[in-house]
Amino acid sequence: MPGHYGGQPAYIMNPRTEHKQGRDALSVNIAAAKAVANIVRTTLGPKGMDKMMVNSIGDIVLTNDGAMILKGMDIEHPTAKMIVEVARTQEEIAGDGTTSAVVTAGTLLDKASDLIEEGVHARVLVRGFENASEKALEILNEFAIDVSEGNRETLEKIASTSMSGKASETNKEILASLCVDAILQISKKGSVNVDNDIILRQEPGKSVDETEILDGIMLNKYRVHPGMPKTVKDAKIAIIDTPLETQKTSNTSKLQISNADEMQNFLAREEDDFKQMADHVIKSGANVVICSKNIGDKVAHYLQKSGVMGIRRVSDDDIRNLSYATGAKIVKKVFDLSEEDLGHAGEVGEEGESTVAKIFIKKCENTKVITILLRGSTEHVTDNLERAFDDALHVINSVFEDGKIVAGGGAAEVEIAQRLRHYASSIGGREQLAITAFADAVESIPMDIAENGGMDATSVILKLRNAHVENPNIGLDIYSGDYLDMVEKGIVDPLRVKTQTIRSASEVATMILRIDDMMRAQKKDMMDVNPEHNIHNYNRPF
Incomplete structure (x- = not known):
């Protein structure tokens, strides 16, 4: 210039x-x-x-x-x-x-x-x-x-209109009805926050009309140890946001062992550390341990001997949902865990076999969190179904709040x-x-x-x-x-x-x-801007 x-x-x-x-x-x-x-x-x-x-x-x-x-x-x-x-x-x-x-x-x-x-x-x-x-x-x-909140027929029509062209057209009425069921179920316990109260989970490989509402939370996880109980009634849940195993030091270090006795002493101290970690969790009264990081094999061994179910590597989003649903506090240090930090659920159980099993947390008394299990023939179908459900749930909720169409x-x-x-x-x-x-x-x-x-x-x-x-x-x-x-x-x-x-x-x-x-200001290697040609690039991760 x-x-x-x-x-x-x-x-x-x-x-x-x-x-x-x-x-x-x-x-x-x-x-x-x-x-x-x-x-x-x-x-x-x-x-x-x-x-x-x-x-x-x-x-x-x-x-x-x-x-x-x-x-x-x-x-x-x-x-x-x-x-x-x-x-x-x-x-x-x-x-x-x-x-x-x-x-x-x-x-x-x-x-x-x-x-x-x-x-x-x-x-x-x-x-x-x-x-x-x-x-x-x-x-x-x-x-x-x-329109009144209790006008179910109108709410289903709103959900159906929102889903038009986005989900399976042949099952639109069934899916719209499920959306309304979910909102009505949550609204009985107070105001609705779709993003916090409703969790959408995908299960490809089945028919769309098998989509269902689950009372509680589902995790695509399984028990750490096959000897752990498969079902826990009256679950007292500990949520731990730190590994239940020996952690690596931040700096590279070496340990010199000169004879067999020193080796035995070292292994004994390590074993004692694992046992103390598991014992502290057990003494808190927890019978279900959900960890965002890994649960080591030796800690898992002690937990299963005491009849405690352990679930590891649970995502941060699921950890937050579990805390919200069960009332459990997220604990950053194992030895800070106490009985007051535990959450509660009527039942925690594993369904399915081996690595394809799923964990269900049900009958949480003081929560209104539910899970909608989206089913479809392929992952592409369930992806589109999730986006359609998300839109439909939000528009139904907006009618709940505004009362106008x-x-x-x-x-x-x-x-x-x-x-x-x-x-x-x-x-x-x-x-x-x-x-x-x-x-x-x-x-x-x-x-x-x-x-x-x-x-x-x-x-x-x-x-x-x-x-x-x-x-x-x-x-x-x-x-x-x-x-x-x-x-x-x-x-x-x-x-x-x-x-x-x-x-x-x-x-x-x-x-x-x-x-x-x-x-x-242009980047050094940047072309002159042409909005018609450089407006978008589909090679971005999504």
Whole structure:
């Protein structure tokens, strides 16, 4: 960035720094946002296409989940990263609608680009988009339908809509019912926190309709020693976050032994250390020991002689879940363990044989943790099933908290767009162009869903607009191609998903439109940035 002093250029910035101003900066940023939106656009709707993602070691993921796709992309462009952040925020707050949020944001910026070319100032667009966003949220709240927590039929319909195109379509009703069962079961004991209260576990090699809810926690582990009890009733559980074995010293050391007696003494002291370790655990009253690290063979020997079940190398996430479920405190030093640190469960048992066995912790009195065991023919099926369940559980929970739903099948988007266009006509100046553009961007969602289903998007939108004159709940049934009342049909979405989509898309679009100067220091070996070519890289581990 040169200035001029005495006829000579004066560089105040590293000449390798990428610097774009005004229209150039805006054009590059909009191109990056559109590129991200175009990647996930084809995944929208129940008939959306899938993406294949392959990491550096050859692992494959097949998915049409927008959050998963964006999470697996290695994005370089800073504006594209802002769009991905929209998806992350949408996932955290609403649990679903990530693809819609990203596509709406990309379309908003595409419409803004056309208006800027026609001479509309970016600041006018920002005001118009903010105004349209507020009005759209008002419309959604007026359009929303109240639903009670006890309305099981509606909750199942919400879960079914969320799962459309993500899980096994033939088993969608069964899976939706399981999601509702899980939420209702937990809600009886207080408020629901899906991420903490519900654990999803995969078991490939079986049929999807064998998916079930387990009362408690399941670990893909087995007993350390075959002589340990296979089932422990009235379990007193110790959770230890340190190895139950002799630990290596941090520095290399040598021990010189000159005769057989010294060797015997050394082995005896080592044996005594193991015994003291096991004895302390036994004296605490624990009859089940769960360790995040290894349980040495000699310690395991003493534990099994006293009838204590031992489970080793349990993951940090499972350790936290077990502590939450059983009330056990996580102990960092073995000799600090006391009776007050123990957790309780009605039963801890091993099911299955040898290394394919599983541990089940059941009947935990003071907890509401449950496990959903996801079954499918292959790991790819159970992976997709897990993502579908996660979305469905979050959207059901959002309805529990908000108590409001809206018609699906594009009905909500078309109604917002219709009312925004009417509202725009009452606004003077060029700001009404921005509001109309916002309406078009919102309406792009049902258009994309129709196009991904192999239908004529323009024809679909025209029919939906005409139908909304009579009934604002009319939407497209993508399977039959009919235009029906979506509430009566049972195709509904949580209000929170729609409102957060509008907020996220509007905020990121206005944020990008405010940028008129972009300075980016380049890496030494980095190519010039081209958002269309360098926007993503599927060789990232996921």
